[in-house]
Every structure is written in structure tokens, then in C-alpha cells.
Amino acid sequence: MAIVFAGANLVSPLWPVYRTELHLTAFALTVVFAAYAFGALCALFALGGLSDVIGRRPILLASVIGTLVASLLFADAQNIAWLMVARFVQGLAVGAISASANAALNDFAYSKNPRHASIVGSIATSVGFASGPFLAGVLADVAPRPTQTSFFVLIAFAFVALAALLQLPNSGRAPGAVYRGNTASVPAAIRGTFVRAAFTFGIGWVGGAIFLVLGPSIIVQFLGTSSHTIAGTTLLVFFAASSAGQVLVRGTGATTTLRIADVAIGLGLLLSAAAGFLHSLPLFFVAVLLAGAAQGIALLGGLALVNAIAPGAQRGSVLSAFFLCGYLPVTLLVPVIGWVADAAGLYRALLYFALLIAAAAAVALVDLATWKDRKFAGNVSKGT
Secondary structure (H helix, E strand, O other): OHHHHHHHHOOHHHHHHHHHHHOOOHHHHHHHHHHHHHHHHHHHHHHHHHHHHHOHHHHHHHHHHHHHHHHHHHHOOOOHHHHHHHHHHHHHHHHHHHHHHHHHHHHOOOOOOOOHHHHHHHHHHHHHHHHHHHHHHHHHHHOOOHHHHHHHHHHHHHHHHHHHHOOOOOOOOOOOOOOOOOOOOOOHHHHHHHHHHHHHHHHHHHHHHHHHHOHHHHHHHHOOOOOHHHHHHHHHHHHHHHHHHHHHOOOOOHHHHHHHHHHHHHHHHHHHHHHHHHOOHHHHHHHHHHHHHHHHHHHHHHHHHHHHHOOHHHHHHHHHHHHHHHHHHHHHHHHHHHHHHHHHOHHHHHHHHHHHHHHHHHHHHHHHHHOOOOOOOOOHHHOO
């Protein structure tokens, strides 16, 4: 799981290199990123619940193979079309593994703590997301062929993952389950709770997209450095904060966790806009810390709540729907951010986006604070 997610963001600190070599606009970069999110959407929509029918291992194997294919495409990318195909395949791999790997972690859970699988899954996600861009940033500064070397390293790790998965029991096959095509669904009885969990997760996910897509460009344009290592370190800090945030709130009730995430989402994005205005790299790192923690906390709180309410035989389908709620707004909003950046400037795009997501976080915070249905809103860490 961590290796596939490392591949998903390995390219992030390399965007300025591709932008220069291939003469890409900010809009083009965000369209390429949206191709990744669209691939994830396709996989989640069509394949997530398939693991409830054929088991988790075939889906996990397919996702690692997708990471291998995408890495080969990136290593030989010659134009924007290659980048879009590579990102789309990466999205397929991430979408396929998001629900099936988290479901597998529940299948193999060995701790009495009902949140244990959610904690392991969210930390594995954050570790993968953090290690990929940091590795690529360092190699881009110290190794030859910056747009190739890091992908060759990832390919080596992917073969290790394939070897490990071949030893994994094929769990999760529900007796009598039949594949019905669209496998991302939520039973009516849990939809109100699901929407609250998924909404905060979604705004946390799309809030992080600005650091993944435009973060390196912001560093170059406003903060006075073109170092790939600094760009990679920024993303490492983002996802390290994501893991740290999850650890800090691991014993907190699910709705309280989501409320904390909403506060951090708003503050992190507003601070990022302030950092751009003041041309302050230290303030930008503070914003990165807050936004990273927000994304991780939103993921953990949402996963904990959804895992608690999802019926066992439909867990893959419900988790697919949950992750769809993260990738759908990314697919829709990120190209708009790139278009605004080209039309009105990078700073205005950053400011408008920060205000929009901060407002959405405020709405979610008020809703969670006044939510009266407490059937599933209690302390999930205690099993309720």
C-alpha cells in the first residue's frame, strides 16, 4: 500500500522540470493531475467492491502492476499525452488499492482496538505519500536524469511488493457475492453518517491538492528557491504531519477527530495564502504542517467512522464510495485552479481556492457541532 501511494506522488517535485522541458502551463499541469484523479475515480467506481467477490489479493496485485506500468511511462515521457496516460494509470492503481487494501487490513486485524486497522491504513497511506516526493526531490538534485532515476528506484520497490503479495492469503471473498459492475455504493441506513465522514475527508483531500500540484511552483515563484530537494522536503513535511496528526488524535472520538480536521483545513489553507502574499518560506512550512495534519486527521476520522458503520459483506463497496468522495472534487476543482492561475496569476488562484475550502470546512464544522444523531457519532475508539 505504501509503495503504490509513494508512486502516486513521486512526480510532484518534478513538475517544474516537466513544465520547463515540455513547455507546460499551470492549467496543463493541473489537467495532468486531474487525469490521475479521474483514473482513481474509474477504479473506485468499477473495481473497489470487486474485492468482496474475488478477494483482496488479485486487486492488490493489479494495483502494483499498474504502478510498474505508470513508472515506465513516466521514465520515457516525451509530451503531455504521455504524462496524462501515466497519471491515469497511476490513478487506476491508487483507486484499486485504496478500498481493497483498507478492507484487507480489516480482514487481517489482530488488535482488540477497533480503530487499529484504520490507523495502520491511514499511516501507510501517509508514509507512502511522504516518501515518494522526498525521494524524487533528492534524486532530482543529486542524480542524473531527474525525470527517470526516481522511477527506476520505484520499479525496484514494486517488484519487492509483488513478491510479498504472492505470499498473502486471499481474504475478503463474501459467500454468494456477485459482481454487479458499479460496486461503489452506500446502504441507505448509514448514508447520513457516511456523508458527514466523507465530506470532511473530501475537503481535506482536495485541500492537499494545492500543495501537490502547485506547491513546487509556489516555492519557486514566491519563496525564492528552485531546489527540488526543498520541494520534496515540503511534501515530506506535509505527509509527515499527516501521520503525526493521526497519531495525536488516535484515541479521540470520530466526530471530534473530524471537527479537529475541519479547523486545521481552514487554518492551513488561509496561512498558505498569507505565506504567498508575504513571500515567507517559514510561514509556508507552518501552513504545510497544518494542511498535512488536517488531511491525515480527516482520513483517519472518516475511515474510523465508515469502518464502524459499513456492513462486513459490503465493506469494499462502502470504502470505494468513501474514497470516491475524495477524488471526485479533486478531479473537478484542480483543473479550475490551474485555469485561474494562468488567467489571473498563481497567487490569486491560491487565495480564491483557500477561501473556498476554508468556507466548506466551516460549514462542515458547524454541522458536526450541531449533529443530533449520535447512533454512530460516539467514540469509535471504544467500539461504538
